[in-house]
Amino acid sequence: MNFEFNEEQMMLKDSIIKWSQDNYSFDQRRVSADNPEGFSRAHWATFAELGWLSVPFAEEYGGYGGSIIDLAAIMQEFGKMLATEPLVPTMVLFGGVLSASSNEDIKTELIPQIIDGSLLGAVAIYEPQSRFDMSNITTSASVEGDGYLLNGSKSVVLGGAVADKILVLARTSGEQNDEVGVSLFVIDGNADGVSRNAFELMDGQQACDVVLQNTPATLVSELDQAYGPLMDAMQSISVALAAEATGIMERLNLTTVEYTKTRKQFGVPISSFQALQHRMVDTFMAYEQVKSLLVGTLCELTDDKSSPERASKLVSALRTLVAKNGKLIGDEAIQLHGGMGLTDELDVGHYVKRLMMINLMFGNADFYQQQFNEVAYG
Amino acid sequence: MDNAFSAADIEFQREVREFFSNEFTPDLKARAQEGSDVKGVAIEWQHKLYEKGWIAPGWPKELGGTGWSPVQKFIFETERCEAGAPDVVPFGLKMVAPVIIHFGNDEQKARFLPRILKSEDWWCQGYSEPGSGSDLAALQTKASRDGDHYVVNGAKIWTTYAQYADWIFCLVRTGNFEKKQQGISFLLIDMKSEGVKVNPIHSIDNHHSLNEVVFDNVRVPVENLIGQENQGWTYAKALLAHERTSIAEVSNSKRNLAEIIELAKHQTNHKGRLIDDPYFQSRLSDIEIELMALEYMDLRVLASMSAGDTPGPEASLLKIKGTEIQQALQELRMETIGAYSASLRQDSYQNELHKEGSSARKEYMYGRAATIYGGSNEVQRNVIAKAVLGL
Known part of the structure; x- marks a missing residue:
């Protein structure tokens, strides 16, 4: 029994910590985020050079062959970095969903390009009416020659504006909410019939x-059978995001404790007030809960003895706790920083917004808790 | 990173499971639950553990301990909870014995330890006083030296099972110094001494386990002093670090949760089975999700203990979260049973729910103590603030 990261994982983490200390202070990050694309292409090339982008991919595609534990290890550090580079849309989402797909030709072609930094990707799953439900899909795919044509609308596609390739979930048969009948396609970002209305998100990402109008597309899943593999891929993606969130929570708690030690009111550091101490103990415990459930989930997901029900229970429990405890930690960080917590100048608000984004995009506390309830008591 | 037990530990687990299944008989279980013969049942059960050599896992092996690793102790506790078997009465085996072992002299060890192992003496704990609860060091029970004796005057309170006890271990004031922690001594007092009076305190669970113990000019031989005079606080604090392996009570809570789920399958509301009610499900999962996290917090502490670390403030975290979850489960069990939780009828008169409800209510009411005793949860927060956050 051992719940620590191993030596290789610590080396990976250290390489991120070291690089970000030299190149990604909060002020340097701001410069990077102020690029028109919302991030620095030069940094992205460096991430590829340092091998970070290869971590989650299988060796047969030129990847590092990392497990979910390896991915979690680096995501914690990327969380602390508050990186605006498209790590989540390209490496975690596009890479994760593509890896779980069945089209070997496309995988052999595209995964090496993710790893070498030459390809940016995005995943277009959700639609205006689908909330977090991956079966509520109306975008349609019709056969056209050797390929397909897509028609429909996709909502809040993370990293979509700059993506060279986009994975799109579309309906090939069945009714709007059927799990059978959705298929996964890949399109070029600038293919015919693609209109992309870009906007910035609260965490600095884009x-x-x-909108797809007769957009040519290539099938990458088994026909009609994308839902199952996509759910599996989303499980790992959810854990990776949870790991990112723990990095942020750790940083927020640390920053808050340090601030209360230096901020003086009534002639003393405000950290001497028991009312505030107990609140910081509660946020510390909230972080320890999430961290513990994360390591437990990582252990059990990589242990072939775990049933699919148990895995699903763990991941939905983890994400419920990330959402609830993340909210507590974020709210308390702002509150205990007082007026400073409201300033754009301080990193605190930016961490809080990234944490909020993680829960807004792919499933909030209610969504995951309902999922938990169905598996546990249904 | 992995959560697996070694093959040897899995074999050990099998042996422990077999022991509980053979020795914790249905008859013993029924009498333990019924609760009218607390002392008799405890001693009978402890004799079985003694015969097996498993009565004192926390003691050094040469004095009657088991020599188990932290993981083995953890497995033993887990299996015990899963079997529904009671813990040993802690006051002798887990509380005073470690102090005698570490700070007592050879005569004291020879005199007290074998009797504790064999459950021949029943001990109780004399720490809290009417005027000193969380601020324990403010205690005022006074022991004045008079020749070969101390003369003890004062009162201890919240003394669990003092009515059964042969001995009480006390913190008493033997001196007044600038720091109140100095001047405290650790004294063993025979409950049959003249001037010792036990006054029962009836608690909100309609039960009598708590007492006030009053000392009126009680003469205690000086050989009953542990270690040095005025050093008792140090000994008591060292003791607090012991026996914290099962503080979170994860296995107990897991069993309680499973029982509540089972109950909720048979209870109905206006829409159908309670277990199918989404609101009820969310109340369950609020607790179950925290319990899953607690289990891994507990295992993380266990893993670091196995690597040779002593648990520090992590124990406070486990205590806070563990007791919060226990109380939440007690509350939910009562509400699952519904109106029968109010029934004081303890048998199954006409309906099994009288018994279920009565026991759920008792557990809920007495369960309020868990966040108060052993260092209240607020005191535990102070410990974390100081040690972990450096505040």
Whole structure:
């Protein structure tokens, strides 16, 4: 029994910590985020060079062959970095969903391009009416020659505006809410019939709404059978995001404790007030809960003895706790920083917004808790 | 990173499971639950553990301990909870014995330890006083030296099972110094001494387990002093760090949760089975999700203990979260049972729910103590603030 990251994982983490200390202070990050695309292409090339983008991919595609534990290890550090580079849309989402798909030709072609930094990707799953439900899909795909044509609308596609390739979930048969009948396609970002309405998100990342009109597409899943593999891929993606969130929570708690030690009111550091101490103990415990459930989930997901029900229970429990405890930690960080917590100048609000984004985009506390309830008591 | 037990530990787990299944008989279980013969049942059960050599896992092996690793102790506790078997009465085996072992002299060890192992003496704990609860060091029970004796005057309170006890271990004031922690001594007092009076305190669970113990000029031989005079606070604090392996009570809570789920399958509301009610499900999962996290917090502490670390403030975290979850489960069990939780009828008169409800209510009411005793949860927060956050 051992709940620590191993030596290789610590080396990976250290390489991120070291690089970000030299190149990604909060002020340097701001410069990077102020690029028109919302991030620095030069940094992205460096991430590729340092091998970070290869971590989650199988060796047969030129990847590092990392497990979910390896991915979690680096995501914690990226969380602390508050990186605006498209790590989540390209490496975690596009890479994760593509890896779980069945089209070997496309995987062999595209995964090496993710790893070498030459390809940016995005995943277009949700639609205006689908909330977090991946079966509530109306975008349609019709056969056209060797390929397909897509028609429909996709909402808040993270990293979509700059993506070279976009994975799109579309209906090939069945009714709007059927799990059978959705298929996964890949399109070029600038293919015919793609209109991308870009906007900035609260955490500095960029997204777009996508409208597809007779857009040519290539099937990458088994026909009608994308839902199951996509759910599996989303499980790992959810854990990776939870790991990112723990990095942020750790940083927020640390920053808050340090601030209360230096901020003086009534002639003493405000950290000497028991009312505030107990609140910081509660946020510390909230973080320890999430961290513990994260390591437990990582252990059990990589242990072939775990049933699919148990895995699903763990991941939905983890994400429920990330959402609830993340909200507590974020709210308390702002509150205990007082007026400073409201300033754009301080990193605190930016961490809080990133944490909020993680829960807004792919499933909030209610969504995951309902999922938990169905598995546990249904 | 992995959560697996070694093959040897899995074999050990099998042996422990077999022991509980053979020795914790249905008859013993029924009498333990019924609760009218607390002392008799405890001693009978402890004799079985003694015979097996498993009565004192926390003691050094040469004095009657088991020599188990932290993981083995954890497995033993987990299996015990899953079998529904009671813990040993802690006051002798887990509380005073470690102090005698570490700070007592050879005569004291020879005199007290074997009797504790065999459950021949029943001990109780004399720490809290009417005027000193969380501020324990403010205690005022006074022991004045008179020749070969101390003369003890004062009162201890919240003394669990003092009515059964042969001995009480006390913190008493033997001196007044600038720091109140100095001047405290650790004294063993025979409950049959002249001037010792036990006054029962009836608690909100309609039960009598708590007492006030009053000392009126009680003469205690000086050989009953542990270690040095005025050093008792140090000994008591060292003791607090012991026996914290199962503080979170994860296995107990897991069993309680499973029982509540089972109950909720048979209870109905206006829409159908309670277990199918989404609101009820969310109340369950609020607790279950925290319990899953607690289990891994507990295992993380266990893993670091196995690597040779002593648990520090993590124990406070486990205590806070563990007791919060226990109380939440007690509350939910009562509400699952519904109006029968109010029934004081303890048998199954006409309906099994009288018994279920009565026991759920008792557990709920007495369960309020868990966030108060052993260092209240507020005191535990102070410990974390100081040690972990450096505040």
